[in-house]
Amino acid sequence: MFDLETTGLSPERDGIVEIGALRVVDGRIDESQRFETLVRPTTATGETMLIPWHAQRVHGISNDMVSRAPTIAEVLPEFLDFVGASGVVAHNIGFDGGFMRANAARLGLSWRPAAEHCTVQLSRRAFPKERAHNLTVLAERLGLSFAPGGRHRSFGDVQVTAQAYVRLLDLLGQAAVTPAASR
Template identity: 55%
Template sequence: MEYVVFDLETTGFSPENDDIIEIGAVLVDRDDILERPRFHRLVRPTKPIPWRATMIHGIRDSDVRSAPTLEVVLPDFLAFVGDRPVVAHNIGFDMGFVQAAMRRHGLLWLPPQEICTMQLSRRAFPRERSHKLDSVAERLGLHFPEGARHRSVGDALVTAQAFLHMRRHV
């Protein structure tokens, strides 16, 4: 069975008031992360990116100025996912943004299954206090690609590695 492991970068924390500015996804098949296909798109937001958000992910207004809008990118992402289960770290955050965007753009889609690696971490490591992606990665000896922390594909790759590891051990 294939899973889509995805991550978003946003302009803030509110699915209703903030924008998705990057979507990245990788496919997992059985016990492997597939090299291809992968999904990666920058998205032009409806308003300027706040400096606080840029401090986290490094994405600037100039990076997304010529990017397509979410109205174009979201259907491409949903087509990439298709009928596969989706996996994300703190999936409620990411799916909240996806669902709010779908409502705004009149799209309907429900994945057959949503899997949260933060919840898997809580089951796998019940005595640990932190289950943030950085903490899970450190605990499992995983490394983000150079310069890719808080970028959608880099975070999706580490989330996929964590998913594969914890799925075998939970």
Template identity: 35%
Template sequence: MREIVFDTETTGLDPRTGDRMVEIGCIELLNRVPSGRNFHAYFNPQRMMPFEAERVHGLSDAFLADKPLFGEKVPELLDFIGDAPLVAHNAQFDFGFLNFELESCGHPIVGMERMVDTLVIARRRHPGAKHSLDALCSRYGVDRSHRVMHGALLDAELLAQVYVELLGGRQIGLELGVSTVAVQAATVSAVPTSGRARPCRRVFREPRPHGATPEERARHDLFIQTLESPLWKR
């Protein structure tokens, strides 16, 4: 199974009021394991960077001045993400900016049925706790000591580790039921009911061969016959 964990940095909170995406970082997961492939790009937003936003991510007007426009990197970005589910923290925010930029360039938007929101998963798994990326890193022992400021690729790398832990960690197969339900619930609950989304695709796995062999069942029957006055015969 291929998934893309991604994060964005922007000039503000709402693309409908003129804010733009200035950075995107994507991490490829194969069967919930980082493959080593990623996509990372900075963009010239064609507007001034507000001080409040620069204080969060450190991306200044001077730094972004020679960076490409979003439209110039779209083919490379779309080729990287393909048709994989897209995982983000507070995914409505990142999807909002991604789809705004795609639509502005004349490209089809990414369907909301592909969205997996780790914030929704975290709230279901840890009700009443703090659910920021920093808080989840602390909860799961993910090292973020090198995170001085927000950065799309760095935050995507941290989120990829948190995402795996939210779904059961390295022994993810032991929590298959929880993880599958959590992902589906996070996807469904984040999709607007009035939108164009289709039902999310469910992922099923083949049952594991845990049944007893005929020899084991025969030995079990012999053992049962040695029991005196078992409860189920009373």
């Protein structure tokens, strides 16, 4: 499981400001196996990028908070090692996976998880008559709650995404995939 917070919506122009991840092993969430870090966003040339006010309003991560954080060039190899050859799950995998692919390519690294699973797609299958499938609505629908201050922060979002994933697989009658199991 993983979640990103970013400076905007474009993997080519915007930067990652936070990564949160945890493992689901045999259908169980293992919060002892976690990855969580702020990231100082940088441009393609490695210069520090400022977090726009509209992005700060969403996730609450300020330029001061990331001023001493490692850059994506420092963080991404560690995160790729954490993921290893496992599959990954994200809420809206196209967004998070797009940022991972773009950043990996920019750094000469490879983003090749064994599989990519999306809780938005699982939600659509589990609740086909519902129109909204964002994480807040899905959490409410499944009776899940975010830790105080956890919504729109990577680790808070990934905790709820993991819980939603496990419940959605149960609702859909599927065996739990272990997307980030230990190697």
